[in-house]
Amino acid sequence: MDRKALQKLTVKALRDLARELEIPGRTRLTKPQLVEAIGARQEAVMAGAGPAQTPPAPQAVEVSHGSAPASSGRERADVTLTDVGDLPERYGHSRVVLLLQKPGYLYAYWELRDDHLDNARKELGDWGALTLRVKDVLGGAWYDITVHSPVGDWFFRTEWVGRTVLLELGLLGPDGRFLVLATSNRVGIPTGKASDRVDPEWAVRDAEFERIYALSGGLANQAGGSGDIQRMLREGWLPSSGTRQA
Amino acid sequence: MEKGYISLVLHAHLPFVRHPEHAEFMEEDWLFEAIGETYLPLIGMMDRLVRDGVPFAITMSLTPPLCEMLADPLLMQRYDRRLRKLVELAGKEIQRTRGHDDFHRMALFYKERFEEELRLFEDVCGRNVLSAFRRFQDQGVLEIITCGATHGFFPLMQVNEKAVRAQVRAAVANYKKHFGRGPRGIWLPECGYYPDVDRFLKEEGIQFFLVETHGILHASTRPKYGVFAPLFTPSGVAAFGRDVESSRQVWSAEQGYPGDPDYRDFYRDIGFDLDESYIGPYIHPDGIRIHTGIKYHRITGKRVEHKEPYRRDWAMEKAASHAGDFLFNRTKQVEHLYGLMDGRKPLVVAPYDAELFGHWWYEGPEFLEFFIRKAAYDQDVLRLVTPIQYLDENPVCQRATPALSSWGAGGYNEFWLEGSNAWVYRHLHQAADRMCELADRFPHADGVLERALKQCGRELLLAQSSDWAFIMRTDTTVPYAVKRTRNHIMRFTRLYEEILGNRIDEGFLKECEWLDTSFQELDYRVWAD
Numbered sequence: 001m002d003r004k005a006l007q008k009l010t011v012k013a014l015r016d017l018a019r020e021l022e023i024p025g026r027t028r029l030t031k032p033q034l035v036e037a038i039g040a041r042q043e044a045v046m047a048g049a050g051p052a053q054t055p056p057a058p059q060a061v062e063v064s065h066g067s068a069p070a071s072s073g074r075e076r077a078d079v080t081l082t083d084v085g086d087l088p089e090r091y092g093h094s095r096v097v098l099l100l101q102k103p104g105y106l107y108a109y110w111e112l113r114d115d116h117l118d119n120a121r122k123e124l125g126d127w128g129a130l131t132l133r134v135k136d137v138l139g140g141a142w143y144d145i146t147v148h149s150p151v152g153d154w155f156f157r158t159e160w161v162g163r164t165v166l167l168e169l170g171l172l173g174p175d176g177r178f179l180v181l182a183t184s185n186r187v188g189i190p191t192g193k194a195s196d197r198v199d200p201e202w203a204v205r206d207a208e209f210e211r212i213y214a215l216s217g218g219l220a221n222q223a224g225g226s227g228d229i230q231r232m233l234r235e236g237w238l239p240s241s242g243t244r245q246a
Numbered sequence: 247m248e249k250g251y252i253s254l255v256l257h258a259h260l261p262f263v264r265h266p267e268h269a270e271f272m273e274e275d276w277l278f279e280a281i282g283e284t285y286l287p288l289i290g291m292m293d294r295l296v297r298d299g300v301p302f303a304i305t306m307s308l309t310p311p312l313c314e315m316l317a318d319p320l321l322m323q324r325y326d327r328r329l330r331k332l333v334e335l336a337g338k339e340i341q342r343t344r345g346h347d348d349f350h351r352m353a354l355f356y357k358e359r360f361e362e363e364l365r366l367f368e369d370v371c372g373r374n375v376l377s378a379f380r381r382f383q384d385q386g387v388l389e390i391i392t393c394g395a396t397h398g399f400f401p402l403m404q405v406n407e408k409a410v411r412a413q414v415r416a417a418v419a420n421y422k423k424h425f426g427r428g429p430r431g432i433w434l435p436e437c438g439y440y441p442d443v444d445r446f447l448k449e450e451g452i453q454f455f456l457v458e459t460h461g462i463l464h465a466s467t468r469p470k471y472g473v474f475a476p477l478f479t480p481s482g483v484a485a486f487g488r489d490v491e492s493s494r495q496v497w498s499a500e501q502g503y504p505g506d507p508d509y510r511d512f513y514r515d516i517g518f519d520l521d522e523s524y525i526g527p528y529i530h531p532d533g534i535r536i537h538t539g540i541k542y543h544r545i546t547g548k549r550v551e552h553k554e555p556y557r558r559d560w561a562m563e564k565a566a567s568h569a570g571d572f573l574f575n576r577t578k579q580v581e582h583l584y585g586l587m588d589g590r591k592p593l594v595v596a597p598y599d600a601e602l603f604g605h606w607w608y609e610g611p612e613f614l615e616f617f618i619r620k621a622a623y624d625q626d627v628l629r630l631v632t633p634i635q636y637l638d639e640n641p642v643c644q645r646a647t648p649a650l651s652s653w654g655a656g657g658y659n660e661f662w663l664e665g666s667n668a669w670v671y672r673h674l675h676q677a678a679d680r681m682c683e684l685a686d687r688f689p690h691a692d693g694v695l696e697r698a699l700k701q702c703g704r705e706l707l708l709a710q711s712s713d714w715a716f717i718m719r720t721d722t723t724v725p726y727a728v729k730r731t732r733n734h735i736m737r738f739t740r741l742y743e744e745i746l747g748n749r750i751d752e753g754f755l756k757e758c759e760w761l762d763t764s765f766q767e768l769d770y771r772v773w774a775d
Contacts, residue, residue: 087732088739091676097405099671100650102658109672153668185405188441190650190658192460195468202470202644209468212586216472217490218463 006035014038090151096132096169098184103161103192108132109153110169112181117150120171120179128171133178137164137186144172162191194218250474250580250592251631252621253486254614255305255456257433258285258600259397261713261730262311262764264321270531273726277315278325281375282332282539284604285316286366287611289378292387293370295618302387302618303630306600307433308379309393310420311711314764316375317424329367332539333360335528339516339540342524348555349542355558356540380425389632391431392421392452395765398710399662401440401650402671408773409678409710411446415772416707416765418450423767430634431455435712436662437488437597437653441466448481454633455485456597461651462487470644474583474592476633478645485648486633491579492596495572503568504607507545508560512606514543514553541608565609569616570624577627593636594628597653666724667715673735674710678773680742681706685773688745698750699770701758702741708762709734737762 006014014034096110110132121128132145132154145156147169158165167184194213198204204212213219260280265271288306295302308316315321336357343349371378382388394400395416403410414432421429431454432447439457447455454476462473462485469477473487496502503509517529517538529536543553544561576594583592603610621630631639654661663671684699691699709731717727737758744750 085736087673087735097671097675099402099405099663100658101660101663102656105660107663107668109668111672153672155665155668188650190464192464194464195466197467199467199470199644199646202467204468204470208586209470212470212472212474213463215583215586216463216474216487217459217494218472 006038007031094169094182096167096182096184098165098167098187100187100189101155103190104157104159105155106134106158106165106187106189107153107155108167108184110147110151110182112150112169114150116181117171120181123179124171124173124177127174128179131170131172131178133168133170133180134158134160135166135168136160137166139163146172158189161189164188248591248626248629249584250594250628251636252492252576252580252594252596252628253303253305253631253633253636255307255433255595255597255633256288256600256603257307257309257393257597258312259307259309259393259433260312260315260601261711262314262396262708264315264318264763266320266760270324272530272534272536273723274321274324275328275536277312277321278328279537279539280601280605281316281325281367282329282360282363283608284601284611285375286363286371287604288600288614289370289375289382290362290366291611291615291618292382293366293378295615296382296385296387300619300622301630302622303389303632303635304387305389305391305431305632306379307391307393307431308376308424309397309433309435310395310417311397311764313376313420313424318763322373326367326373329360329364331528333357333364335538336360336540338524348557352542352556352558353540376424383425389431389634390421390425390429391433392417392429393433394435395420396707396711397435397713398707399436399438399652399659399712399715400434400443401438401652401659402662403674403678403710404440404443405675406678406682407443407446408682408775409675409706410443411449412681412703412772413707413710414446414450414452416703416768418452419767419769419772420765428452433597436716437461437651438659438712439485439648439652440650441647442480444479444483444485445481447483452483454483454637456595456633457485457487457648458651458653458657459488459490460657461485461648464649464651465646466649467644467646469646471587471590471592474587474594475590475640476593476636476643477648478643480645480647484633484637484643486593486595487648488597488653489594492572492576492594493598495575496596496598496602503572503613504602504610505545505548506564506568507547508557508564509545510541510556510561510608511543511545511553512541512608514541516540516542561609562612565612566616569613569620572613572617573620573625577625580628591640593631593640595633661719662712662715664719666721667718670709670715670718670731673731677706677709677735677738677742680738681770682773682775684742684745685770686775689771689774691770694750694752694755695745696770697759698741698745698755700768701755701762702738702745703768703770703773704762704765705734705738705741705758707765707768709738734762 011031014031017038018034090111094112094116096108099107101107130147132147133142135142147154164186166186168180169182170178170180172178260276263273263276336353339353340357343353367373379388379390383390394413398413400410418428428451432452434455437456437458439461459473462469462477465477473489476484476486478484515537516525518535528538542556544556546554579594580592603614651657652659681702684702688695688699714727714731718724
C-alpha cells in the first residue's frame with residue numbers, strides 16, 4: 001500500500017495496521033505520522049541513507065538452515081517462543097549514540113526526554129529545530145543535520161575520514177544558539193588506507209611496501225568470509241534454482 | 247629446512263539454539279548438521295592423522311555457545327535420535343534405489359557414512375564431541391582458541407567497553423570449564439577488531455588473535471612484511487592477518503574449489519525430492535521439508551537445471567587434485583615471499599568458517615586431509631604451524647596498532663549495521679549499561695538475587711550474539727532472529743526491573759533459567775568495574 005492509499009484509511013485502521021506491524025509509539029502518533037511510519041515500514045530501506053527499520057513483526061514462516069530454502073507450503077507452528085511483550089519504545093533518558101558503518105558512513109540513534117526538550121524549547125522562546133551536530137573532535141569543525149523526531153535513528157554520510165567525530169543532539173534556535181541536550185560517544189573513522197608512517201626499526205622503502213601490500217591482497221577486493229559463502233550460494237554460484245522441490 | 251609456514255584456522259561457531267519447550271525445533275538442526283557433516287568428519291580426520299603419525303597442526307576456534315551446546319545432554323540426546331533415524335532412512339534408501347546403480351551405490355555409501363558417524367560419536371567421542379577436540383589439543387596437534395562469549399561484534403559494542411570486556415572474560419571462564427586451562431588465542435567474533443580492544447585480551451592472558459587482511463595492512467605504521475608476519479599490538483598481544491590468496495582459492499565464486507561440477511550439490515536432497523508418504527517420518531513433524539543429508543546429485547555445472555548423479559569416486563579424485571593444487575600454490579607463494587623478506591620465513595594464515603568444510607562443501611574434510619598428508623610428505627617448502635608455534639620460533643615482531651576491520655562483506659561494520667538490523671543496538675546498548683549498573687550495585691549478591699543477576703547476564707549475552715543481526719541481513723530465518731533478540735532483551739528487562747524493585751518473581755526466573763541454560767559458570771561480576 002502506498003502513502004496515498006494509506007492516507008485514505010481512518011486513524012483507527014492505521015493504528016490497527018501499525019499494531020500489526022508493531023510500530024513503536026503507534027498510540028502517540030498523529031495520522032500523518034502513522035502514514036509516514038507505516039509507509040516507511042513497508043518500503044525496503046536501504047543502508048546508507050534514512051532510518052533503519054523498526055523490529056519486524058513476528059510471523060510464522062518457513063524456516064530452514066542457512067540459505068537453503070524451505071519449500072513446503074505449510075507454515076510451521078513452533079516459531080512462537082515464550083513471548084514476553086514488546087520492546088520498550090523509550091528508555092526514559094536523553095541519549096545519542098554514534099556508530100560507524102564504514103569509512104564515510106555513520107549511524108546514529110537517539111532519544112530525548114520530553115521534559116528536557118520542553119525546557120529547551122521554552123528557553124529558546126518556543127522556537128528551535130531538533131538538530132544533530134556532527135563535530136570533528138580535534139579540528140573543531142562541525143555541520144548540522146536537522147532531524148524530526150525526539151526518538152529516532154539515521155544513516156548519514158561524512159567526508160571526514162581519518163578523524164574522530166562525535167554528535168551533539170540539541171535544539172538550534174533562530175539566532176543560531178544551540179542548546180545541547182545529549183552528547184554522543186566518540187568514533188574514530190578509519191582512513192581505509194595504508195599508513196604513511198614508517199617504524200625506523202622496521203624500515204621499508206615505498207617500492208618494497210607497495211609490492212608486499214599487493215602480495216598481501218591489499219589491492220584486491222575482499223577475499224570473502226562469513227556470509228559470503230551463503231551469498232554466493234544464493235546468487236547461483238552453486239546452481240540451486242528450480243529443481244529442489246519434489 | 248622449510249622456507250615458510252602456513253596456519254590453518256577453522257572457526258567453528260553456531261549461535262546457542264536450544265528449545266526444551268519444543269519436542270523438535272528446526273533451528274536445532276543447524277547444530278546437528280554441523281556435528282554430522284563437519285565436526286565429526288574433522289575428528290575422524292585428526293584421529294586418522296594421529297594414528298598414522300602424520301605431523302600436522304591445526305587451530306580451531308570453538309566458540310562458547312558451540313561448546314555449551316556440544317556439552318548439553320538434551321541436545322546430544324536429540325542428536326543421537328536424529329542420527330539413528332538417518333541410519334534407518336539410509337537402510338530404506340538401499341531398498342528404494344535398487345535398479346538405479348548410481349543412486350544405489352550412494353545409498354550404500356550413506357548407510358556406511360551414518361554408521362561411521364555413529365561410531366565416531368559413540369566410540370571415539372564417548373558421546374562427548376568436545377572431549378575428542380580436547381584430546382587432540384592435549385596431544386599437541388590442535389590449538390583450540392576461544393571467541394567472544396556469544397560472538398558479540400566488538401566494534402559495535404565499543405560504546406560501552408565493559409560489555410566487550412565481559413564478552414572476553416565470560417568466554418575465558420567458559421573455556422576453562424570445558425578445556426581445563428586458559429585459552430592462548432581468540433577468534434574475535436567476525437574478526438571484528440577496533441584499536442586497543444586487545445588490552446582486554448591481554449588482561450585474560452590471551453596471546454594472539456586473528457584479524458582481517460586490511461587490519462594489518464592499514465595498521466598505525468606500515469607493516470614491513472604485509473600480512474606475512476604478525477604484528478604485536480601495544481598491549482603485546484599478537485595480531486595475525488588473513489592471507490587473501492589462500493582464502494580466495496577456497497571461497498571465491500570464480501576460482502574457488504567448492505563450486506566444481508564433480509562435487510556434491512547442496513540443494514538436491516531427498517527431504518525435498520521424495521513423496522511425503524515415504525519421507526514424512528524424517529522431515530519436520532509439521533510436514534515442513536528439511537535437508538536430511540541424503541543427496542544424490544553433483545553440481546554438474548554452473549546454473550544448470552539438470553543435475554547428474556553424484557559420483558563419489560570422481561569427487562574424491564577432485565578433492566585430491568584440488569588439495570595438490572592448493573599446496574602447489576602455497577609453496578610457490580612461500581618461495582616467492584621468502585625471497586622478498588630478508589631471510590625471514592613468511593607465514594600464510596588461512597582462516598575459514600569450519601562449517602564450510604563438510605556442511606557447505608561436502609568434500610571439504612577430505613580436501614583438508616589430502617592437503618595435510620601431502621604437505622607432510624610431498625614437499626619441504628612450508629610447514630603447518632599454529633600461531634603459538636610461530637611465535638615460539640619467531641619471538642621478534644613489529645609493533646603497531648591494527649586498523650578497525652572485520653571479515654564481513656565490505657570489511658567494516660556494515661553487514662551488522664544496516665537497514666534491517668540497526669534497530670537492535672539501541673536495546674543491546676541499553677541492556678549492557680543496565681547490566682554494568684547491576685554488577686556495580688550488587689557486588690556480593692547471593693541466593694535468589696545472585697541467580698537473577700546471573701540470568702540477566704545470560705540473557706544479555708544471548709541477545710548480543712552477532713548471529714541475529716547477521717541473519718536479519720541475510721534475509722533467511724529472520725523472524726527467528728528477531729524473536730530471539732526481543733525475547734532475550736525482554737527477559738533481561740523484566741529481571742532488571744524486578745531486581746531493582748526488590749520483587750523478584752521466582753517463577754519467572756525459573757522459567758528463564760530453564761529456557762536459557764548456557765553459561766552455568768557465569769559470574770555476573772564480569773560486568774563490574
